[in-house]
Amino acid sequence: MIETFTELHGLRERVRGWKRDGLRVAFVPTMGNLHDGHFSLVKRAREHADRVVASVFVNPTQFGPNEDFARYPRTPEADASGLDAAGCDALWLPSVETMYPYGVEATVRVQVPAVTQTLEGASRPGHFDGVATVVSRLFNQVQPDVAVFGRKDYQQLAVVRYLVRDLAFPIEIVGADIIREANGLAMSSRNQYLSDDERTQAALISRCLGAMAEAIASGQPREAVEAQAVQRLAEAGFQPDYAVVRRPDLTEPAGGETGSMVALIAARLGRTRLIDNLEFTA
Numbered sequence: 001m002i003e004t005f006t007e008l009h010g011l012r013e014r015v016r017g018w019k020r021d022g023l024r025v026a027f028v029p030t031m032g033n034l035h036d037g038h039f040s041l042v043k044r045a046r047e048h049a050d051r052v053v054a055s056v057f058v059n060p061t062q063f064g065p066n067e068d069f070a071r072y073p074r075t076p077e078a079d080a081s082g083l084d085a086a087g088c089d090a091l092w093l094p095s096v097e098t099m100y101p102y103g104v105e106a107t108v109r110v111q112v113p114a115v116t117q118t119l120e121g122a123s124r125p126g127h128f129d130g131v132a133t134v135v136s137r138l139f140n141q142v143q144p145d146v147a148v149f150g151r152k153d154y155q156q157l158a159v160v161r162y163l164v165r166d167l168a169f170p171i172e173i174v175g176a177d178i179i180r181e182a183n184g185l186a187m188s189s190r191n192q193y194l195s196d197d198e199r200t201q202a203a204l205i206s207r208c209l210g211a212m213a214e215a216i217a218s219g220q221p222r223e224a225v226e227a228q229a230v231q232r233l234a235e236a237g238f239q240p241d242y243a244v245v246r247r248p249d250l251t252e253p254a255g256g257e258t259g260s261m262v263a264l265i266a267a268r269l270g271r272t273r274l275i276d277n278l279e280f281t282a
């Protein structure tokens, strides 16, 4: 049966006990309202460790002033039973006061400038400072051997890899594949904001990513492929923030370059902002 911890002392005692017994501990950080994408991370974590801790914390410092912090779906009971069924051993469920005991505004901030100037970092100023700050705190609180992050948040995974490297966290980072609905829509807590019609429409994002990958692999120029994707999304009623092709490290590929690539899209549909990506070889 999963154990829920709301105070740091209890969580630390439990994790220390496991480590004293020579057990390897994995960590899955989330913002809750869990779905099969999150549960796949727990299963992945299980493959890498003897015990799994998940956190549910809607982190105020990664939301912009006009974003959805207040209305972000919060479902702690359902999250705990879903995590239990997925084989998670402990749930770390801190309040904002427990996470930021000296105040949200006054807290030390962690920045990862190398990968946060573009894409999500440009569309959501300050977002990755909040992510890097809370992930650093969470890593120090849980002190796992391994942590699992979804590849859906592709740039976030890059940020976390930099963080671990530069701050020398002794934690192995595992990236887990994107879990999708039957129509191709990447699972996401924010899909809850979509109406039934929008949910059907939203599958266009993954189809656009597939078309971008095919077009690049067949030698079409990157700028034209990106512009076509933006146009297709806009014509279908989306407000695209970006539709781009990048190298795996998120730098811009040269014209005609081949090898590993990633196509990334962020677009608003009604009041919902969606992101998705597709890794491919050109």
Ligand SMILES: Nc1ncnc2c1ncn2[C@@H]1O[C@H](COP(=O)(O)OP(=O)(O)OP(=O)(O)O)[C@@H](O)[C@H]1O
Pocket (backbone or CB within 6 Å): 029, 030, 031, 032, 037, 038, 040, 041, 148, 149, 150, 151, 152, 153, 176, 177, 178, 179, 180, 186, 187, 188, 189, 190, 191
């Ligand atoms: N469909 C998915 N497949 C794989 N991993 C996922 C998926 N959705 C979320 N994750 C991962 O789960 C972790 C927690 O993400 P988070 O709680 O923000 O969920 P989310 O569904 O992405 O929410 P949001 O809608 O707010 O972006 C992150 O590492 C994220 O990449």
Ligand SMILES: CC(C)(CO)[C@@H](O)C(=O)[O-]
Pocket (backbone or CB within 6 Å): 029, 030, 031, 057, 059, 062, 131, 134, 135, 153, 156
């Ligand atoms: C990593 C994370 C839990 C930090 O708040 C969040 O950004 C998320 O859910 O992807």
Ligand code: BAL
Pocket (backbone or CB within 6 Å): 031, 062, 153, 156
């Ligand atoms: N899934 C990334 C967290 C966020 O959008 O704030």
